[in-house]
Amino acid sequence: MSELALEELSALAAIYCEPDACEVLAVSETHGITFRIQISVKELLDTDVLLKLLFHLPVNYPSTLPDISVSSDQLTRAQCVDVKDKLLEQAKKHLSEPMVHDLILWVQQHLKSVMKQSATVCHEKTTLSKGTSAEDGIWMLLLHLDHMRAKAKYVKTVEKWASDLRLTGRLMFMGKIILILLQGDRSNIKEYLILQKTSKVDVDSSGKKCKEKMISVLCETKVQAQQKRFQTFEVKEYPTLDELQKEFETAGLTALFSEFVPPLLK
Template sequence: MFLSCGSLHQRGPETDGTVFRIHTKAEGFMDADIPLELVFHLPVNYPSCLPGISINSEQLTRAQCVTVKEKLLEQAESLLSEPMVHELVLWIQQNLRHILSQPETGSGSEKCTFSTSTTMDDGLWITLLHLDHMRAKTKYVKIVEKWASDLRLTGRLMFMGKIILILLQGDRNNLKVPKS
């Protein structure tokens, strides 16, 4: 199991929290291991409230990811007021096969990705921006950091050869999606 952790840098102590990204495997159909990426957003009043949960797996459909997320949240409700991330990871490792065998999770062919597993009702959204170029890298990075901070977003600026990407995560109201 791989775990990465980062703080959400948002204004005000009432909106601070922590994000855990856990890469693990769980047994699916016919004893095949299915790689899962589980993202837990722990608000400042955790464990007194439910964490935000996102599911990502290239081997599961969108419907299956949504069902797994719903089942994890149901399990989390039974663990309120006690630390639960580790328990939820163990639970999904032991129960993924049973969740996937339910009829409502067997349909659909679209692969589940991080952004599609987040629904309109979730407060936490993710967007990926592609930049054409960047003239003054140091100055531009500071501008992007200030912009993200002002909008209460967290994210990463990624340079991959000539490709420049900005990955942002935050409240749906702070992420504007352009109309096509």
């Protein structure tokens, strides 16, 4: 793990030392550091905007760009994605040097202009996004969840994330098997994964809110021409394995089913 990343995290913790303002979510010798910083941006639309910035610093950071996620109760998901895109543009200017603090300062100084630009080019950006999706292709993600204790709330959260990120697919229940199959732009797929792994989506055995710790990424790949594109996101329960298999077969995903689903029954 990069010594620079550890030193930078220590410095950030000293700067953003208010309760809950800086939280380390994961530290790994093989995957790097994931942490969340919460900042307040003043004088935007006559109100303070509370931004939650999630950074994942890979092991070879800063030679490799960080992954960034942006969320805020005062901004729409589309606006948050615009802010994230601008931050990634700025990050490229600081490649090979510690950059998180510079990115935080930048967003504090430029959030208002980003929002104005976002509103101005909203229609054009939507058109461009559709074109880019067609060019780059649609990606697919298959996840396996071990369990859901607070099922109703969990399902509602997954549906909201899929809607916000314009992802289609299925949340599938068959006996004890729980699968999430998503299709959409690759950047939105990655955004979903960050939300899934870092948000308190369930409750533990004592009823306390907790993050999802028992999730497996079974497959992440580009959707092929012969495979069906789901038009909506639906929650479905299947009484038998055959019914679940038919769902995959109808979508042209027979090989995906055969490779990943039967082993879950063992």
